[in-house]
Amino acid sequence: MNLNNLKTINEYIQDRRNVFPSKPSIEWFIRKHKPHLLEAGALSMPTGRTLINSEIFDQAVLDIGQKAYEVNQ
Numbered sequence: 001m002n003l004n005n006l007k008t009i010n011e012y013i014q015d016r017r018n019v020f021p022s023k024p025s026i027e028w029f030i031r032k033h034k035p036h037l038l039e040a041g042a043l044s045m046p047t048g049r050t051l052i053n054s055e056i057f058d059q060a061v062l063d064i065g066q067k068a069y070e071v072n073q
Contacts, residue, residue, distance in 0.1 A: 006044060006051040019061065033064055 009027070013020045020026040030037060030050070037043045042057040043050055 005053050005055050007054050008051060012052045012054060012057065036060065036064065
């Protein structure tokens, strides 16, 4: 794991406002998909606070979105 990829929630959403327009929106997404995100390695809590591995989290968002799309087709 590259430690440079670990970001706080606020840092992560700065460049992804088109997907997560607010902190509550990403917090909801994390709550809803936490098991999948943890299993994928998209979330880390080395200091007791949630950090996002941006590369893995990006891919997890795409995977979750694709699965949701397929279910609704």
